[in-house]
Amino acid sequence: MGFGLIGGSASRQPDLMHRLRLTEGAVIGGFVVGPRLHRGGMALIHAVTHPDHPGPLVMKVPALFEGEDPAAIVSFEMEQMILPRLHGPHAPRFIANGDFSAQPFIVMERIPAGSLLPRLAHLPMAAEELAPLGALVATALEAIHRQHVVHLDVKPSNILLRESGEAVLIDYGLSHHDQLPDLMEEEFRLPYGTAPYMAPEQVMGIRSEPRSDLFALGALLYFFATGTRPFGDPQKLSGLKRRIWRDPPPPRALNPDVPKALQETILRCLEVDPERRHPSAAQLAFDLRNPDQVVLTPRAEKLEADGWRATLRRRFNPEARPVFRRRLDEGAPPPAPILAVALDLAEAPDPLLDDALRVTLRGLLAIHAGARIACLHVLRQNRLAPDTSLNPEGQNKHVNRLVALRTWAAPLGLPEGRVTFHVLEAIDAAAALTEYAKANGIDHLVLGARPVSIKRRLLGSVSAEVAMLAPCTVTVVRPYAG
Amino acid sequence: MLIALMSDIHGNLEAFSACLADAEIVAPDARIVVLGDFVGYGADPNAVTRLAMTRAAISVRGNHDEAATGDLTGMTADAAAAIAWTRSTLAPDVREWLSKLPLEVEEEDRLYVHAEASRPTAWRYVMDADAARRSIEAAEARLTFTGHTHVPVLFGLTATEKITRFRPVTDVPVPMPRPRRWLAGVGSVGQPRDGSPAACYAIFDTERAELTFRRVAYDIATAAAKIRAAGLPDRLASRLSNGH
Structure with a gap:
């Protein structure tokens, strides 16, 4: 997770005590611990094996060594709740959860192929490669949205590709499930997410909008198409909020090879108002697969970011300022088939x-x-x-x-x-x-x-x-x- | 172990029977725990209570049970009319059994109590975060199961001592993971008030620490007809089909 703004102060930590050490060869919950594969800010990932579960597996454990960030614990609890409820090829197959009373862990299938992260060394990516890749990710998003989950941390390192071709979304620690209590929402006043990809409404603390994931995918597509992050990588909340009123330069201004249809699609994803984005991830996937059918609006033709007048208006005129609303009736948004x-x-x-x-x-x-x-x-x-x-x-x-x-x-x-x-x-x-x-x-x-x-x-x-x-x-x- | 948590049956034999039958299908061998208000409002206080005597492993007292066997005052007009009728209808053995019900029962990490737990005899509703916090903090147990509000709801005390409020979705198991503390309002079997007329109860799976809310269709017309035939206020019959 690239961005962590903590709202609540940790007045009482759950008793996270005497923890087993994850050393190679140790046995935890029946799983034999193998080498460590990854050490992130919130979690460690080890390869593990189990006699009853053939195939490569990984064990994820919360990183609790430094800073005592309660978010690491809460987001781990969220992933323990959400991952077992996901099915299909677009999420890693869940194997087992370990209780917080002993050693908290999540075991899931190991997906051998790497994430999209290494592709960052070879940007920009040509539209012929990028649009189909984006369609795969959008299809995966549609699959999890239909299972009541908003991912809320779509970024290259959380997207893997199976050998069979499907995109897999990993890391549900920041996700929202619209049929389960949202522990993150209650716990932290300020948003959690990854700064370059976070949707404006997510910056403002709304966690139930599936189209936040479309914004994040749009930011990823922009980055991959141009080699430049549309909103940089701000480290402060004020910098994050800038995307509410300041639009990025159109992709074709940075890379003239970006086709108009792809610019149209990317800029629609990056609309500040979720209502103006694609109504569903499936519809975004459709546009990425059928570029010749994308209707070109003035978005496709733009070669400059909006002028200072429009920007100032969005920033200071209360009537022009976007209003983000929580949906009144909780639950899934209306389908847009x-x-x-x-x-x-x-x-x-x-x-x-x-x-x-x-x-x-x-x-x-x-x-x-x-x-x-x-x-x-x-x-x-x-x-x-x-x-x-x-x-x-x-x-x-x-x-x-x-x-x-x-x-x-x-x-x-x-x-x-x-x-x-x-x-x-x-x-x-x-x-x-x-x-x-x-x-x-x-x-x-x-x-x-x-x-x-x-x-x-x-x-x-x-x-x-x-x-x-x-x-x-x-x-x-x-x-x-x- | 599975525990079927039923509350606020209120003399509605049709609803109670339907919930017991449903539990036999979806959670066979579940322990039945009734969180109070066996009587009041409905026309079958004796039959409901006798059924609970044979079926429930644990029963606690509700304010209507207390009013029907003691001298509680301060009820709404409809409730008071129903209590007066219930008093005159209760069989001696049923009255005896109801009057001896405990206010609360603790079992492993679970507390069963009809209303807010810090002062059960005050019969306070747990509708908002403040009441939930008061109840959760007063309880020794990690999990509190209550009724009284007739509305299914879940409150959790987070790692940083904030309260989460959650409206459960029928048939979607909600995890109540350790070490968090939780309070569940299990809804009402005999007089739901959350807009759905279907009888409501919940099943707790102790191993998975998951709570699943069930909604059960039952013969509302018969239950309502019995209320009218008993000469109870008509509103007590008509509200069953509205669910509030």
């Missing part, structure tokens, strides 16, 4: 079905204010000559279908940025839609049912296959038959 609608433009137009599809989408949009829609069309390829997009005729077809998708969606009246258009070229439509839903984190896929025909009876319909295979909710829309 990514919807997809698959349109079969090749067959004869079916106005009844089109209307029914739009009615369904309007209903979903009415419920989910932050939702976005990806409009999909599968351009079926001939098995024998699949490379149509390479010849002019194929290219033309592709563009025509995009135009048709836009025309279809126009009556929905969605603002730019909430609707995107994609023509997928594939031999097998059901497989293409299923794969798309998986790769882009689609929450809900809507598609139309076609009238039953002999051919469909024999071969099965696309909608049935998608409903069976897609990794998300699937709605098959059928117009009223009369």
